[in-house]
Amino acid sequence: MNIELILSLLAAAIQSGTPILYATLGEILTERAGILNLGVEGMMMAGALGAFLTAHYTGSPVMGFVAGGVAAAVLAALHGTVCLVFLGNQVVSGLALTILGTSLTSYLGTPYVGQTAPGFTPFPVPLLSTLPIAGPVLFSHDLLVYASYVLPLVMWGFFRFTRWGLNIRAAGENPDAVSAAGLPVSAYRWAGVLVGGFFVGLGGAYLSLAYTHLWAKGLSAGRGWIAVALVIFAFWHPGRAAIGAYLFGGVMAFQLRLQALGANLPSSLLLMLPYGLTVLVLVASSFRRLGAEAPAVLGITLEPPD
Amino acid sequence: MFGLMIKRRQVPGRWSTCLVFSGAVLLSLGIGALLLALQGKPPLSGMLLIFKGAFGSAWALEDCLVKAVPIFLCSLGVAVAFRLQVWNIGAEGQFALGAVGATGVALCFPEYPKGVLLPGMLAAALLAGGAWGLIPGLLKIGLRANEIIVTLMLNYIGILFLDFLVYGPWKDPVSYGFPMTREFTPGAVVGMIGGTRINWGILLCVAFGIMFWVFFRFSRFGYELKAAGENPRAARYAGLPFGRLIVFVLVAGGGLAGTAGFLEVSANLNRLQPSIVVGYGYTAIVVAWLARLNPLAIAVASYLLAGLRVGVELIQLDLQVPAAFGGILEGLILLTILAAGFFHQYRIIPRSAP
Numbered sequence: 001m002n003i004e005l006i007l008s009l010l011a012a013a014i015q016s017g018t019p020i021l022y023a024t025l026g027e028i029l030t031e032r033a034g035i036l037n038l039g040v041e042g043m044m045m046a047g048a049l050g051a052f053l054t055a056h057y058t059g060s061p062v063m064g065f066v067a068g069g070v071a072a073a074v075l076a077a078l079h080g081t082v083c084l085v086f087l088g089n090q091v092v093s094g095l096a097l098t099i100l101g102t103s104l105t106s107y108l109g110t111p112y113v114g115q116t117a118p119g120f121t122p123f124p125v126p127l128l129s130t131l132p133i134a135g136p137v138l139f140s141h142d143l144l145v146y147a148s149y150v151l152p153l154v155m156w157g158f159f160r161f162t163r164w165g166l167n168i169r170a171a172g173e174n175p176d177a178v179s180a181a182g183l184p185v186s187a188y189r190w191a192g193v194l195v196g197g198f199f200v201g202l203g204g205a206y207l208s209l210a211y212t213h214l215w216a217k218g219l220s221a222g223r224g225w226i227a228v229a230l231v232i233f234a235f236w237h238p239g240r241a242a243i244g245a246y247l248f249g250g251v252m253a254f255q256l257r258l259q260a261l262g263a264n265l266p267s268s269l270l271l272m273l274p275y276g277l278t279v280l281v282l283v284a285s286s287f288r289r290l291g292a293e294a295p296a297v298l299g300i301t302l303e304p305p306d
Numbered sequence: 307m308f309g310l311m312i313k314r315r316q317v318p319g320r321w322s323t324c325l326v327f328s329g330a331v332l333l334s335l336g337i338g339a340l341l342l343a344l345q346g347k348p349p350l351s352g353m354l355l356i357f358k359g360a361f362g363s364a365w366a367l368e369d370c371l372v373k374a375v376p377i378f379l380c381s382l383g384v385a386v387a388f389r390l391q392v393w394n395i396g397a398e399g400q401f402a403l404g405a406v407g408a409t410g411v412a413l414c415f416p417e418y419p420k421g422v423l424l425p426g427m428l429a430a431a432l433l434a435g436g437a438w439g440l441i442p443g444l445l446k447i448g449l450r451a452n453e454i455i456v457t458l459m460l461n462y463i464g465i466l467f468l469d470f471l472v473y474g475p476w477k478d479p480v481s482y483g484f485p486m487t488r489e490f491t492p493g494a495v496v497g498m499i500g501g502t503r504i505n506w507g508i509l510l511c512v513a514f515g516i517m518f519w520v521f522f523r524f525s526r527f528g529y530e531l532k533a534a535g536e537n538p539r540a541a542r543y544a545g546l547p548f549g550r551l552i553v554f555v556l557v558a559g560g561g562l563a564g565t566a567g568f569l570e571v572s573a574n575l576n577r578l579q580p581s582i583v584v585g586y587g588y589t590a591i592v593v594a595w596l597a598r599l600n601p602l603a604i605a606v607a608s609y610l611l612a613g614l615r616v617g618v619e620l621i622q623l624d625l626q627v628p629a630a631f632g633g634i635l636e637g638l639i640l641l642t643i644l645a646a647g648f649f650h651q652y653r654i655i656p657r658s659a660p
Contacts (some may be wrong), residue, residue, distance in 0.1 A: 088644035100637025107632035286449040
């Protein structure tokens with residue numbers, strides 16, 4: 001294997017890891033507030049379609065990107081309504097959201113299959129992109145990739161240093177204490193659900209606007225579920241999420257390259273790689289150190305005060 | 307808030323629950339009609355057409371029953387696990403593995419008579435489906451791996467494995483490139499009842515349904531399982547064997563879904579091909595939840611959601627509505643019913659009341 005090939009593989013790993021990273025960060029935000037949302041796969045698809053349609057009709061990729069986030073946040077609002085207003089089971093509601101999201105996008109997107117939308121094109125960073133190794137691998141992508149470099153840092157700072165970040169974490173760890181302090185628990189949980197959903201949608205938007213530039217059925221192909229697994233792998237920390245997402249990006253890119261090179265393996269076996277790796281990653285996450293547990297009330301419905 | 311408060315019901319409401327649940331279903335169907343209108347299809351007649359397509363003729367009613375069989379078995383399988391609050395969403399992959407196991411036996415021993423071959427295929431389907439449930443079970447109790455994600459990933463892997471077999475080693479050499487196995491020999495085919503399109507496998511449904519009920523009603527293990535699901539903390543203190551229960555529900559669920567795969571491949575398709583996997587495993591989750599994990603209600607809900615599939619097939623042909631429309635309704639119904647469950651458990655009363 002020559003160096004050119006390795007560099008292009010690493011660059012592809014970053015690119016295919018980016019949508020997973022956005023989705024994982026979104027789910028981390030939601031789960032930190034104590035709400036389990038298994039609808040990530042459906043929300044990613046909603047984000048992808050919302051972004052595609054908006055860019056297709058307005059011609060503006062930036063508006064498309066934002067619309068993708070909003071579309072997923074609307075689905076997340078359904079989850080919030082079922083779980084926070086009507087106290088429904090979070091696991092089942094999330095599954096329903098995935099069924100609804102994947103079907104709805106397949107239904108609404110049918111007339112657009114194979115059509116294109118203006119998307120994001122690579123924008124090499126001046127100076128940085130001329131660096132050896134780091135240049136082609138890290139700094140020759142589109143703007144959304146660069147934004148995703150900053151996002152884990154911003155989120156880490158948000159949780160660590162801001163009052164809102166602390167309160168959202170507290171809503172997921174000890175909601176009674178939050179109420180006792182006179183703070184609105186459900187407002188923080190709603191914020192986690194909606195903003196988290198928005199980020200998941202950005203991941204979906206990346207798929208249709210930067211990864212493919214066209215609409216196809218089943219675009220997310222399980223990436224949403226991989227993101228849910230990565231949240232556990234990341235121990236709910238934004239920084240570790242980036243490591244996990246690029247690891248998966250690498251495997252997906254590697255698998256695609258092997259297929260393109262006409263490797264002597266059936267494609268169905270190669271396609272298993274990311275899913276098998278997800279199981280391995282989960283198993284690896286079980287050897288966790290202290291303080292790497294899930295938020296204490298994650299997925300638990302809070303009873304209304306009697 | 308607004309002078310109202312939420313109070314937990316001592317006894318679940320009955321009439322109000324019925325009312326709210328029907329309201330929830332109507333709301334879902336209403337949104338469905340709206341979506342039809344959005345794509346320029348006639349909303350009302352479209353929804354009526356679904357109903358007619360599903361239940362409007364003897365042929366359709368029969369078709370619903372054919373599709374209800376796999377949904378029922380998969381749903382029973384996930385319901386066993388849900389009773390323990392173990393989230394098995396792997397019925398789709400376990401179904402695929404069951405079909406693969408049964409096909410393996412059918413292809414290896416084509417010359418055997420029905421009396422030997424069919425039990426062999428059933429056993430293989432139970433084993434293969436059960437093994438696909440055993441993996442998440444062992445990973446959960448041994449390494450605390452989240453069963454939701456493991457079962458879901460095994461769906462993808464199981465279906466890709468099925469693809470691998472029918473595109474590769476098991477491909478019929480004379481299929482003109484189509485991904486499918488050879489047609490089964492007569493000994494490997496579960497027959498139809500009389501002149502209908504309903505196969506004898508429906509007896510397996512009845513048998514498994516009764517076993518499910520008897521197991522939870524009369525067996526000690528079943529009682530423990532129910533107790534552990536309803537109050538995990540108390541059950542832990544009582545020293546119930548959680549690990550064994552978890553593995554049991556996942557393996558049993560896998561076996562049930564595997565049986566569905568066996569019946570589908572043996573009775574309805576007579577060969578293995580990728581089109582066997584059509585999402586019954588996910589519909590099964592909707593069914594199990596709608597039926598509140600009760601076996602008789604699962605039978606009814608399986609039939610109704612099978613009807614939804616059959617009805618959507620009709621408007622797919624008549625109105626060119628994408629097949630995903632059925633999935634939209636399933637998702638909406640599940641969401642609204644979940645929300646409606648609130649009124650089953652709580653009531654809203656004026657704040658002044660005691």
